[in-house]
Structure formats: C-alpha cells, structure tokens
Amino acid sequence: MTAAAGGPESRMYGLTIETKGLTKRFGQQVAVNALDLVVPQGAVFGFLGPNGSGKTTTIRMLLGLAAASAGTVKLLGMEMPGQFREVLPRVGALVEGPAFYPFLSGSENLHRLDAATRHAAPGTRKARVDQALERVGLSHAAGKRVHAYSLGMKQRLGIANALLSPRELLVLDEPTNGLDPQGTREVRNLVRSLAADGTTVFVSSHLLAEVEQICTHAAVMSAGRLVAQGPLPDLRRSGSARIRVVTPDGGPAASVLARLGLAPEPAPEQPDGQVVMAALAGLGADTGRPAPEDIVAHLVAGGVRVRGFVVERESLEDRFVALTGEGFDVVQ
C-alpha cells in the first residue's frame, strides 16, 4: 500500500478522518452530537460505544450515505460527500453488516460491486475478486449462492468486498460479528497486515478485548457524544490505576502513603500480611505524583516490610464502563 499511501500529495495530510461538529438528528432525537473525530493516517482506530450510541450513523455520514444535520467530514484530506468520486474508490467499507444479492454467487456479487466502482479496471477484476476471496478464506465457496452462505461466510464476503481494490482507508463496522474464533483471528491478522502496509483502519466494535489487541487509537461514544479519544495507551492511562501493597506493617505503610499524598484504604488481612490499597490517579510523569518505584523506595525507607507491590491498571473494559455508564438499558 506504500505507493498509494505515500504519494507526494497524500503526505501532506496527516489525518485520514477528520470531522468537525458532526451531528445527525432523526426528528427530535440527536443520534450523533457534535462529533470531532480525529483519525491519524496509519492508525488502527477502534470506534467503541454501547448499542445505539451512534457508531453506524457516524459511519454512514463519513461515507456520504446519510447527510449530516450539521458539521463537516474530511476523508483522506478531502471534503465528503462533495468529493466522493475521488475519495470513495480509495475507501473500503463494511457498513452495518454485509448485504448481497442472495440469488448470485459470492464471486458474482463481488464482480457486480466491482463493476459499480468507477475506477476499478475491468481487466484485473477477475484476479482481484479471486484474491479478495482467498484472503478471507472463501475460495471454495466462491461459486455458491450467497443465499446458502452462513452468517460468518457473509461477513467474510463483506470484508472481501472491502478489500477488492487497494485501499488507503478501511471502515469496518463490527467486522467480526458472527465469525468463528478462526475467522476472528484471521480478521485480526488481516487488519494488522493491512495496517503494516500503511492502510488506515477504522473499526467499530463492542469487543473491547479485540480492540485492545489490534488498535493503536480509540474513541468512545456514549449516547451520540464522543466521551474519549486518543492513542490507546493514553486512554488507558487517563483512567485510574491503584497500587496494592502487601505487608505485615499495615499502619506504617498507610502513614507513608498518606505522606506521599495518596489516600490509603486498608483492606482485609490476608495470610501473607495486610493489604493496603491506594488510588493512583493520573499515573505518569506529568502529574506530580510519585512513580511506583519511588513509592516502594519510600515504603522501604519508612521501615515497611514490603512483601508485594502491584500497580493495577484499569482494563479497557473498566474504562469503557466508566465512560459510558453501568446501565444495561439502551440510552434513548
């Protein structure tokens, strides 16, 4: 993908997706509310959010399927939907699940969608279709009618469609929905290899573990609003971390921690000693808090016998729930 992503003109923009104040109203309901998305070139960007939070609606606006009620979208540095002719041939997409003609075979479906692409060369069509099918492991079912495909096979075909031409951006709305473990792993590998080639990948998902594994950046939606976005390590870091000290000297440990400006909370005694926990808000160099290794040094200097010391990072899931709320009910 280097040739496409690294052309002289494409170097000039550093952002593959940029929205400003992007808003979509359905009657009274605001499905997407003043979204400012920033997806850097080359990122694998996880787009997270509970059901009904506006992910698919956002993707529809990015691709020019639905008009924004307010705000602007720039894809690959160009205005959408105004410049869709230049933009969309370089974008592969899977939107709200795959959709195909059930009475056509898998490869006939891809031929049809490729014929719809203005810039796709008819001469290489067959080769590209075969290759895309092979990439998603569907070569053997290429001649079968889609009507007879399983859910996961359709999903794979949808991904194959997104890969028909070389792309600079892939927009994948829940790509692993309905896939078996092998399929899920294949998609992960596929995303990694595409990203290694320089393709920017924008994946919406609820599967946080998956996002944690493949994404470099993420954004979290909640009820139509963007509640967090940035590089994944930053997102995790901005969540709280806590330390956990195991020691027979519970009292002195607590006072050392209190002197360091942490708020120690004694926890129930355990066989190997007492546990003292403390929240470590904003772990990092810039927060003025002591680094974990300094805390240990202070504890030891204070005569505390440290038997165990752990920094417990919040998982992305904890962070996600903290950002979007505990409730199971769909908002709106």
Add this chain to the structure above:
Amino acid sequence: MSSSVRPETLGTADATDAAPPGGWGLSLFWSELRVLFGRRRTWALLLALAAIPVLIAVAVRLSSAVPAGRGPAFLDRISQNGLFVAFTAMLVSVPLFLPLTVGVVAGDTIAGEANLGTLRYLLVAPTGRVRLLLVKYAGALAFCLAAPLTVGLAGAAIGAALFPVGPVTLLSGDVIEPPQAALRILLIAAYLAVSLAGLSAVGLFLSTLTVVPVGAMAATVVVSVVSQVLDQLPQLEWLHPWLFSHYWLGFGDLLRQPLLWDSFASNALLQAGYVAVFGALAYGRFVTKDILS
C-alpha cells in the same frame, strides 16, 4: 498478503480526471442486465408473458371456428394464419399483463436494492447516485423491450407451430408477406416498449420513496390501472391526451400500408414528457435521500 494486482489499479485511482477504465457506467449497465436477466423472477415474468400467446393459440386450436367479430381483435383470423397469434397476444397483454410485469421490475429498481442493503454498497463503491439511477432506469427499459418482444416472438412461434402461416392482410387491406409481417411484430414490440417507458419512470420514482419493493411495485401497477380507467371516462376528455396510457392501444397504425408513424410519434413525445417529469422527481428524491437501510 500484499497483492500483485495493485500497480495497475493504483495508477487509475490517481488519474481521477481521465476517463475511468470501466467506461462511463457501461460496465455497471452490463452488470445490471446480467443481474436482472439472470434472476429467476425475471424469467418467471417473461415465461408468464410467453404463456399468453400459447394459451390463446391452444384455445383456438382446440375450439371450433371462432365466429368473426367476437373476442379480441384478430382472434378470428388465427386459424387461417398463425402469425395473428402474435398480434392478438400483444393486444391482449397491453392493459394488464405488460404493466404488471413492468411494474414489478420498475418498482424494484431502487427499493429492491435498498431492501437487500446492496444499495449502500453500490453507493460507497462508489456509484454516483445519478449514474445508479440512470443505469437502473436503463435496465427497466431493457425489460420494457424484452416483455412485448417475448409475447410477440412466442406468439409467432406457437402460431407457426399450430397453424398455417401465410401472407397477412393488414388493416388497410394490403397484403404483406410473412417476413414483412415478422418485421411488423418487431415494430409493435418497439411501440409497446416506448409506451411502457413512462410507466417505468413512474415506477422508478415510486421506488425511490420506499425500502419495501412490493409497495413500489403495487403502487406502479395501481397507477397504470388508474390511468387506463381515467382514459375510459368521457367526462375527463380533456385529460385523456395527457395520460401515459392514452396511446397504448394505438399501434394499429403500424398495421397499415404505407406505415403511419403519427401515433408512434405522439406516443413517444408523451412518454418522453413522463420520463422527464418523473425522472426529475426521482432524481430530486434520490440524490438527497439518506440511505439508512
């Protein structure tokens, strides 16, 4: 994982101003024809149409002589000349069968894609909305030609199989040889294709309004019936020349010697008007529509 076909396709992706290698939609048009005519439903529609002349021919064959002047025009001539099966069947299928099948195809154009969800993938491919509308309409027009052609050809074939074939006496009293008569059958099919162009444009517009194809199909058929009913009411005489079904049965002029093109021309003009109006409506609706299916 890296693809070997990239270089060729990349070069074209950059040259956005040059004519695309796929041509200006021809590639999609062929694909549309393949999807339309490769699909079982279309074949079922065409087979049903082909059954009309077959039924007529078999019925005439099995019955004793049809008394002159009873039944549809030309019916009484079939037993002398099999080619009249084609003329009779085309005449019989105009009020209901042709609009019914065309309504199914035209009503399905956009709504059918929206219903399957393929509309969003066609649009992000990207197919421009105007191009998609044009290709879809062109596909419907192809069916408008295929439908009467099927009736006419099936009629000629079954007529030739069951009855003698000979020179045909035209409405003007002139007699033409069978090859010329076959040409007239093709001419009438063309006339009917033009006749159905307006209805197809109405169907295309209705199809942009919904994601339920059956709704658009039914509405299109209803519109064709309403137009024909209005055309029967003498109180609405002033309206008649403006109804798209007004010239539907006017192909008698093509069965005279010399050929009279008047009704063909009036019909074409009227249909062009409908195509312009409903094409514009479909355009106005479709280019601004949110694709949420």
